Every structure is written in C-alpha cells, then in structure tokens.
Amino acid sequence: MESELFDLEKLKFPIGEFQKPNLITTDNLKNWIAIIEEFPSKVKLLTENLSVKELNWIYRPDGWKIKQLIHHCADSHMNSFIRFKLALTEEMPIIKPYEEDQWAELQDGLADDLSASVLIIEGVHARWVYLLKSFGEKELKRQFIHPATNKISTLEETIGMYAWHCNHHLAHIEQALLYKGQF
Known part of the structure; x- marks a missing residue:
C-alpha cells in the first residue's frame, strides 16, 4: 500500500483526539467507566487468535506493532x-511520568507473548473499575499535577481521558x- 494515500493524522488518531466536555455529566462518567470495564475483553477478543506475524503488524508508518500497543x-x-490512588490519598500529588516510547522498545514491550500483559490489563481494570464505581463527588474532584506540563487534572476528566485511551x-x-500492517 502506498502510504501517501493515507492521512497520517487520521492514522495516528483514528477516533480523533480526546475532547473533554465543558460539563462532565453522570452519563459521561457511566459511559466512560463502562468503556474502561469492557476494554480487557475487547483486547482479548481482538488479539487472542493473532499469529506472531499479525502481532508484528503496525497501525501506521513508524507506528507501534500490535504487540507493543497491548504491552x-x-x-x-x-x-x-497508581495516579488515581495517589490523588485519592495525597493532596494534589505530582505524579511520576514515564517515557512510554522507550518502555515500548524494552524487551518486555516487544514480547510476542501477550498473556502477561492481558492478565495485567484484566486485573488492573477489574480493580480500577471497582474503585471508580465507588466514587462520589468528592473523589471525582480530586486532582493531581503532571510535572511535564504543570497541568492540574481532576480524576473525573482523567476517567474520560482513559476511556478515550x-x-x-x-x-x-x-x-x-484492516490494512494488514502494510504501511
């Protein structure tokens, strides 16, 4: 396939970039939590029967392989x-960023076996959703600071961000x- 036929921004952001609503409603939160809750089963369904060749397909030119996306x-x-738990137990903590591009290139981020990462996703999401469903207004308004941008984020907007993620x-x-990694 000729990559000039593809819009690189559309390939990077096939569902668009995250757009935080001006007002986050109870319906937004319910929908976002449902997306987070369903994610592990959707990941498993999409990837459980893929061959090693398919796991190495990329989603755009210079993009990550399917296996890297899962890891x-x-x-x-x-x-x-962990950031949610810090925000719930500390006053406006400064969270620890990490170099996701570099993590994706470490050996565990390149592993063909997805089983450990799928188990992590299943376990983390089960606990995360359990925690999210317990939130009241006070917990939703808890905040943390990202040191790279000095942006203050509330947990309620972060729920939306991760549903989008x-x-x-x-x-x-x-x-x-769809494109069989042909970029």
Missing part, C-alpha cells in the same frame, strides 16, 4: 491506576488488522 496499555493503565488503541489494533 503499552498494560504499562499505561498500571500507571494511571482504551478506544484509541482498540482503533489502532483494528486499523493494523
């Missing part, structure tokens, strides 16, 4: 779960499968 989601969602990477996997 990244395990890494990212573990970090997010789930759908964003599911769309990447579907894209890689």
Whole structure:
C-alpha cells in the first residue's frame, strides 16, 4: 500500500483526539467507566487468535506493532491506576511520568507473548473499575499535577481521558488488522 494515500493524522488518531466536555455529566462518567470495564475483553477478543506475524503488524508508518500497543496499555493503565490512588490519598500529588516510547522498545514491550500483559490489563481494570464505581463527588474532584506540563487534572476528566485511551488503541489494533500492517 502506498502510504501517501493515507492521512497520517487520521492514522495516528483514528477516533480523533480526546475532547473533554465543558460539563462532565453522570452519563459521561457511566459511559466512560463502562468503556474502561469492557476494554480487557475487547483486547482479548481482538488479539487472542493473532499469529506472531499479525502481532508484528503496525497501525501506521513508524507506528507501534500490535504487540507493543497491548504491552503499552498494560504499562499505561498500571500507571494511571497508581495516579488515581495517589490523588485519592495525597493532596494534589505530582505524579511520576514515564517515557512510554522507550518502555515500548524494552524487551518486555516487544514480547510476542501477550498473556502477561492481558492478565495485567484484566486485573488492573477489574480493580480500577471497582474503585471508580465507588466514587462520589468528592473523589471525582480530586486532582493531581503532571510535572511535564504543570497541568492540574481532576480524576473525573482523567476517567474520560482513559476511556478515550482504551478506544484509541482498540482503533489502532483494528486499523493494523484492516490494512494488514502494510504501511
């Protein structure tokens, strides 16, 4: 396939970039939590029968392989779960960022066996959703600071961001499968 036929931004963001609503409603939160809850089963369904060749398909030119996307989601969602717990137990903590591109290139991020990362995703999401469903208004308004941007984020907006993150990477996997990694 000729990559000039593809819009690189559309390949990077097949569902668009995250757009935080001006007002986060109870319905937004319920929908976002449902997306986070369903993510592990959707990942498993999309990847459980893939060959090693298919796991190495990329979703865009210079993009990650399917296997890297799965390992990244395990890494990212573990970090997010910890950030939620920090925000719930500390006053406006400064969270610890990590170099996701470098993590994706470590040996565990390149492993063809997805089983450990899928188990991490299943376990983290089960605990995360259990925690999210317990939130009242006070917990939703808890905040943390990202030191790279000095941005203050509330937990309620971060729930939306990670629901988007789930759908964003599911769309990447579907894209890689649709185009058979031919970029």
